[in-house]
Amino acid sequence: MTPELVTRLTEQMRYEFARTAPPDGFPRFPDIPVERFTSDEFWELESEHLWPKVWVIAGRVDDVPNVGDFITFDDLGPPMILVRGRDKQVRAFYNTCQHRGAPVVREAKGTSKLLRCQYHSWSYDIDSGRLVSVPDERDFVGLDKSQRCLATIRCEVWDGWIFLNQDPDAMPLTDWLGPIPSELAELQGPRLRTVARESEVVPCNWKVTAEAFLEVYHFKHIHSRGGDSLLDNRGAVMSLLPNGNSRMITPYSKATFSALGMQDFDDYKHIVLPGFEDIDTVNDMVRCTSSAYSVFPNLITPIAAYGFPFITFWPIDKRTTRIDWTHYAPIDFDPTDGLPDLWRGRLANFAQIMAEDFWNMAPMQKSLESPAMRGVPINYQERRIWHFHEQLDTMVGRDRIPTELQVAQLIGPYIER
Ligand code: FES
Numbered sequence: 562m563t564p565e566l567v568t569r570l571t572e573q574m575r576y577e578f579a580r581t582a583p584p585d586g587f588p589r590f591p592d593i594p595v596e597r598f599t600s601d602e603f604w605e606l607e608s609e610h611l612w613p614k615v616w617v618i619a620g621r622v623d624d625v626p627n628v629g630d631f632i633t634f635d636d637l638g639p640p641m642i643l644v645r646g647r648d649k650q651v652r653a654f655y656n657t658c659q660h661r662g663a664p665v666v667r668e669a670k671g672t673s674k675l676l677r678c679q680y681h682s683w684s685y686d687i688d689s690g691r692l693v694s695v696p697d698e699r700d701f702v703g704l705d706k707s708q709r710c711l712a713t714i715r716c717e718v719w720d721g722w723i724f725l726n727q728d729p730d731a732m733p734l735t736d737w738l739g740p741i742p743s744e745l746a747e748l749q750g751p752r753l754r755t756v757a758r759e760s761e762v763v764p765c766n767w768k769v770t771a772e773a774f775l776e777v778y779h780f781k782h783i784h785s786r787g788g789d790s791l792l793d794n795r796g797a798v799m800s801l802l803p804n805g806n807s808r809m810i811t812p813y814s815k816a817t818f819s820a821l822g823m824q825d826f827d828d829y830k831h832i833v834l835p836g837f838e839d840i841d842t843v844n845d846m847v848r849c850t851s852s853a854y855s856v857f858p859n860l861i862t863p864i865a866a867y868g869f870p871f872i873t874f875w876p877i878d879k880r881t882t883r884i885d886w887t888h889y890a891p892i893d894f895d896p897t898d899g900l901p902d903l904w905r906g907r908l909a910n911f912a913q914i915m916a917e918d919f920w921n922m923a924p925m926q927k928s929l930e931s932p933a934m935r936g937v938p939i940n941y942q943e944r945r946i947w948h949f950h951e952q953l954d955t956m957v958g959r960d961r962i963p964t965e966l967q968v969a970q971l972i973g974p975y976i977e978r
Pocket residue numbers: 658659660661662663678679680681682683
């Protein structure tokens with residue numbers, strides 16, 4: 562983040578504290594239709610028109626450090642494989658053999674100089690997916706090997722994080738992310754390593770899980786400790802970025818900033834957590850607030866100078882979602898040897914916050930399916946949720962969505978361009 566951005570966000574926090582109502586002219590949102598979370602129709606629209614067109618994170622460069630290393634990725638439905646080629650590039654292919662459709666590789670992770678299908682050994686080049694050999698080729702009449710390559714998937718890397726997009730015409734990943742890569746360059750992504758991965762399956766629609774991380778309206782109500790909230794949501798700044806992405810900076814509460822020796826919420830200090838490796842380039846505002854980014858549709862990251870998680874939401878069916886959280890940090894230990902106590906404590910603390918968020922999700926899904934729930938009213942400080950839903954309709958295509966399932970286009974003037 563530039564110093565100018567930090568200054569602007571701090572001024573916006575002051576504005577948020579001082580206001581007595583939303584800004585003049587801010588729209589009253591109509592209720593979000595409940596059927597967006599419950600109907601087969603909306604689920605099918607998303608399956609057909611959202612997930613095949615978006616960039617999603619599929620791994621990290623350290624998952625495939627050497628030539629020939631591969632991992633499989635099945636979280637979008639179609640089986641996929643990511644492999645590092647001889648030219649060191651990471652590429653993605655559908656893990657679908659062009660003979661009779663067996664998975665080319667069956668292990669979740671491995672190393673191979675050739676992608677050799679485990680069924681009849683059709684073999685594909687790791688750099689191009691080209692079909693290079695077919696056992697008993699004489700028995701195929703008129704087989705044109707050049708027409709039987711592995712199907713490719715767009716694969717691009719941002720600071721060590723590998724993203725996939727099934728749409729060959731999708732805009733490049735860095736364009737999609739807009740200002741996020743430059744704002745987050747201070748995290749020194751390329752030098753981070755994966756500390757730990759955790760997962761939980763929750764019985765609710767994936768959007769219920771995503772929305773829980775798009776506002777801090779709930780924070781003091783369900784995440785307080787001994788009656789004190791770590792954050793003061795009244796000063797939270799929600800910045801709506803292009804393509805449904807967003808940023809949220811929430812100041813510390815008085816109890817928190819006083820305990821850190823700060824005079825006010827914006828008396829930022831270069832706080833370094835004792836015992837942790839520090840990403841020294843992280844600015845002081847990030848060190849003294851809760852700062853989070855959202856990458857549409859299914860990635861949220863609350864950033865921090867000692868390391869931070871990527872939280873992702875993977876739909877399993879319309880009322881089941883897997884939530885993953887993977888921590889990255891500038892660590893100097895080998896996580897496979899076991900984590901230091903300090904990190905174990907951090908992860909336990911984070912898992913506790915996640916559990917507090919999970920408590921509401923299954924009952925909310927039941928309520929959304931109940932006749933008692935007529936619509937979802939969204940307020941000004943929850944506007945990242947509205948932005949998310951508008952982007953969802955844009956991706957699906959409004960002309961495909963029945964009018965009663967759409968959300969109105971209201972948020973455009975509030976998007977930072
Ligand atoms: S299905 Fe792959 S070689 Fe036959």
